[in-house]
Amino acid sequence: MSRILRIVSLVLLVSTVCRTGYAQGDRVVQRIYLVGDAGELKDGHHPVCDWLKGHVDWNDTGNVLVYLGDNVYPHGMPPEGARGVDEAREIIDYQLSVVAGKKARAFFVPGNHDWKQGKPGGWQQVKNEQNYIDSVGLANVDFLPKDGCPGPVAVEVGEKVVLVAMDSEWWLQEEGERPGLESGCECKDPKAITNALRDIISSYPDRLILVAMHHPLYTHGEHGGYYTIKQHIFPLTDIKPGLWIPLPLIGSIYPIARGYSGMCRTWRIPGIRTCVRRWSP
Known part of the structure; x- marks a missing residue:
């Protein structure tokens, strides 16, 4: 329950910050709702998703939803036919239902639970989750970065904001359990990731850049x-x-x-x- 309360508080805080940031304008041009650790249902429901459905107009394209990882507890999305895959898909479906049939956009980034808590096979679990989200066919939903790649991936979500999706769990995976130099990722090593992030920042000097990933850079918790x-x-x-x-x-x-x-x-x-x-x- 404490996790749920923290998520609700974050959603409310982000909305308040966005309102404050554009208080001098005629209207709010962008609201970004950040939801972390949404990968578990209670009695078939998720209270944060339910709150979002009841309190936010998802036909307003000025609203954006970002799921910040740990989208499927406890070990990510199993492969087709494996034990737990139906339950995992139900969890993702519930998160998708917030924006299904709506105009607003939603993004998923992976967390450590999506990577099977760093255990062998985690890379495939992440790709399973991505493939399932893609298979649902919602044009307004995307899973980023793709294929277990670290990112960064820049997405313009309005005239004022650029969302930069990154997979922070990539940094924690063992060699061979994450895409590396032999992969098709645009950035294959820490130096390339850092340079790409700097390039994105320099490319948008007049915009708010929001880096979306599961782990914070600093935490005192x-x-x-x-x-x-x-x-x-x-x-x-x-x-x-x-x-x-x-x-x-x-x-x-x-x-x-x-x-x-x-x-x-x-x-x-x-x-x-x-x-x-x-x-x-």
Whole structure:
């Protein structure tokens, strides 16, 4: 439920920011709704998707929807005929239903769960998801970047905004489990990605450039390896709020292991540190 509340808050915040940014004009020219971790249904519904359907005019082309990854829990889109594929398609269908038959555009970018949490076969899972979304045939929906490529892919979503889709999980995948130098990707290595991103930024000096990817460049939360004193001393409260059992030292083992082992795809692991260094001013 806390994840859901964060998503709703983000949607409301983005709408508010866009309204503020164009407050001096005659009208709002662009609203971009960012939704992350939408890959799980509860009783056949997703409350954020339901909220979006009931509160946003998706026939207004000034509205754009971006799903920021982890579009299918827990391990992405299985292949045709495999266990769980029907459930995975149902999840994607529910997300697509927000803009199905409407004029507004929607974009999907992958996250770590779409890549099978970094396990072998994740690259194929991402391509399965892309292929399924493409097969539905909605002209106003796109999955970017394509084929597990890292991006960046620039899309003009209005006169004022350029959306740049990137696959941040690409940086975390092992060699051989992601497209590399032998692939058909336009950008095949970190240097090419960085140069392409700089080219996009220089090509649109007068526009707002919104980089859409699953992981943030910086975070002071648990995915950045930061934990509160409470989590170190009373770690069981993360499992059940009432378990105030002090476990000093023992309680610090999990945060330290998580921060440096990469088991939970945090920003302290080498691939992400490389990404941040290359993109920092």
